[in-house]
Structures are given as C-alpha cells and as structure tokens.
Amino acid sequence: MHDYERIKIGVSACLVGHEVRYDGGHKRDAYISNTLSQYFDFVPLCPEVSVGLGIPRPTIHLVRQAGDIRALEVKNASIDHTGKLERYIDGVIPQLEQVCGYILKKNSPSCGMERVKVYHPERPNLPPERDGMGIFARKLQARFPLLPMEEEGRLCDPILRENFIGRVFVYHRWRELEASGLTPAALVDFHSGHKYLLMAHDQENAQELGQMIARVGKSADLRQLAEDYIRLLMETLSKRVSRGQHANVLQHLMGYLKAQLDAGDREELLDTIHQYRKGYVPLIVPVTLLKHHFRRHPQPYIERQYYMAPHPGELMLRNQL
Numbered sequence: 648m649h650d651y652e653r654i655k656i657g658v659s660a661c662l663v664g665h666e667v668r669y670d671g672g673h674k675r676d677a678y679i680s681n682t683l684s685q686y687f688d689f690v691p692l693c694p695e696v697s698v699g700l701g702i703p704r705p706t707i708h709l710v711r712q713a714g715d716i717r718a719l720e721v722k723n724a725s726i727d728h729t730g731k732l733e734r735y736i737d738g739v740i741p742q743l744e745q746v747c748g749y750i751l752k753k754n755s756p757s758c759g760m761e762r763v764k765v766y767h768p769e770r771p772n773l774p775p776e777r778d779g780m781g782i783f784a785r786k787l788q789a790r791f792p793l794l795p796m797e798e799e800g801r802l803c804d805p806i807l808r809e810n811f812i813g814r815v816f817v818y819h820r821w822r823e824l825e826a827s828g829l830t831p832a833a834l835v836d837f838h839s840g841h842k843y844l845l846m847a848h849d850q851e852n853a854q855e856l857g858q859m860i861a862r863v864g865k866s867a868d869l870r871q872l873a874e875d876y877i878r879l880l881m882e883t884l885s886k887r888v889s890r891g892q893h894a895n896v897l898q899h900l901m902g903y904l905k906a907q908l909d910a911g912d913r914e915e916l917l918d919t920i921h922q923y924r925k926g927y928v929p930l931i932v933p934v935t936l937l938k939h940h941f942r943r944h945p946q947p948y949i950e951r952q953y954y955m956a957p958h959p960g961e962l963m964l965r966n967q968l
C-alpha cells in the first residue's frame with residue numbers, strides 16, 4: 648500500500664553501543680540496534696563527550712539552583728557544565744535538521760527526556776525530585792518542538808513505541824512535503840491521507856485540522872496556516888489511542904464496504920472489531936481482515952489512508968496493540 652524509505656533518526660550514542668559513558672561503557676539497546684536499525688539510519692550523538700568532558704569523566708547530575716536547573720559535577724559542585732551542554736546543540740544543527748525523530752537515554756542529566764533526578768542543595772537529606780529533563784534534551788525540544796522524541800525505556804511500552812514510530816513516519820512525510828514545495832494542493836493531499844489516523848488519535852482535533860485545510864485556498868498566508876496545521880497535527884498524534892478509538896475508526900472504514908460485503912462477511916468483520924475492542928485479539932487482526940476486503944473491493948480513497956499501514960508491517964507494532 649505504501650513504500651517506506653529509510654529515515655534518519657538521532658540517538659544517544661551509548662544506546663547504539665558507542666563506548667561513551669562516563670565509565671567508558673555503553674548502554675546498547677537490543678531493540679534499537681537490532682530491530683529499528685533495519686528501517687532507520689541512526690545519527691548517534693554524545694553531548695558530554697562532544698563538549699570535551701572526556702572518557703572516563705567525573706559524573707554530573709542536575710541540581711536546582713536559583714530557579715534554574717544546572718548540570719554540576721557530583722564531586723565538585725563548583726564545576727558547572729550547563730552552558731557547554733546548552734551551546735552544544737548549535738554545533739550539531741546541520742545533523743539535527745536531517746533527523747525525523749530522536750531516541751534519548753533515560754535518566755541521563757544530559758539526554759534524559761523526563762523524570763531525571765534533580766538534587767536540591769538546601770535539602771541534602773531528602774531524596775532528589777524526579778522531575779528534570781537533561782540539558783541537551785531540553786535544548787533539543789526547544790529548538791525542534793515538532794520533532795518526535797522518546798526514551799529507550801519507554802519504547803518497551805507497545806503503545807508508546809507504536810506512537811513514536813508512527814509520528815516519525817508522519818513527520819518524515821511532512822518534511823518531504825516541505826522540501827518539495829508547499830502548495831495548497833499538496834497540503835490538502837497530505838491531510839487527506841492522514842484523515843483516519845488523526846481521527847483515531849483525537850476526533851475533535853481531527854475536525855479542527857479539517858477546518859484549517861478547508862481554509863487553504865482562501866488563506867492569504869499559506870506558510871502560517873501550514874505551521875499552525877503541523878503543530879496541531881503533531882500534538883494530536885502524540886496522544887494515546889484507546890481500543891475504543893481504534894474500533895470506531897475501523898467501523899468507519901468498514902462503512903466504505905457497505906455495498907460490497909454480504910451479511911456473513913459483515914458479521915465476521917463486526918465480530919472481529921468487537922473482539923479487538925474487548926482486548927481478545929490485537930489490532931493487526933481486524934486491520935488485516937479489512938485489508939483483505941479492500942483488496943477484493945478496492946477503494947482509492949482508502950488505499951491512500953496511512954491508517955491502514957502507518958509503518959512497515961515487519962516491525963509488528965500492531966501485533967501488540
């Protein structure tokens with residue numbers, strides 16, 4: 648239904664086996680290195696080594712100081728690496744502009760995306776708060792707010808994993824659209840292919856996005872409209888999709904086969920969707936049955952829907968949803 652080309656994604660270098668940790672070790676992640684590497688080209692970066700902290704190096708941690716969060720050396724709090732780590736991003740902008748997603752190392756004071764330990768010097772006896780974000784990750788998000796970002800630990804959750812990879816593919820298509828030249832027709836076409844994917848994530852947002860697209864021909868400022876559109880679209884896609892939301896979309900899609908299916912096929916499809924809604928079978932089961940019927944009764948509009956094949960089937964992401 649759709650072809651998939653290899654997409655570049657950024658990754659914390661230690662996760663793909665680079666020996667760049669403070670102790671000279673790595674944190675190679677098998678899923679990233681063995682499975683995702685078959686579909687993505689990695690751009691590995693290690694902020695701490697790149698700013699000259701060396702291997703091995705003194706450990707750093709996040710400390711709350713005067714309303715800010717700083718990256719200080721654990722054994723010598725007078726050495727502050729925050730500025731260097733923040734400025735690092737400026738030097739790697741050309742590499743980051745090519746990536747359509749980023750996988751970050753959890754818990755790292757540089758790369759961690761969320762729940763990184765933050766120490767409080769005035770309360771040395773209390774445990775650290777788990778509400779920090781690594782210095783590099785914070786800058787990355789600020790500089791590229793639309794970029795799909797995820798941590799390797801969270802990729803163990805099938806829903807978060809599918810969500811992240813799905814967003815990477817959508818963002819990649821958006822970047823290609825921009826590169827080939829933003830036109831009203833291209834924007835309408837882009838939205839049309841993503842309609843059911845958006846509907847699964849959030850019906851109200853999907854409607855709002857549809858209304859934006861309806862203004863495409865009338866808007867004086869296409870660039871501004873496109874910016875507002877992609878911001879809301881990426882925000883929508885980051886929302887979790889429940890079984891009920893998927894089931895509603897599947898029933899909508901089934902509506903396109905109303906005239907073609909006999910009573911037995913209809914009942915079987917409805918029953919399969921019901922079984923999915925109840926959690927007895929994974930999403931891949933009703934989707935495969937729908938695809939089977941659409942192969943026999945082609946519908947050009949449905950063939951263009953990325954909902955039917957949002958990422959390569961071999962990744963088996965829908966087998967665990």
Ligand code: SF4
Nearest residue numbers: 660661693752755758
């Ligand atoms: S977590 Fe980030 S800074 Fe730390 S070793 Fe890995 S890539 Fe380098």
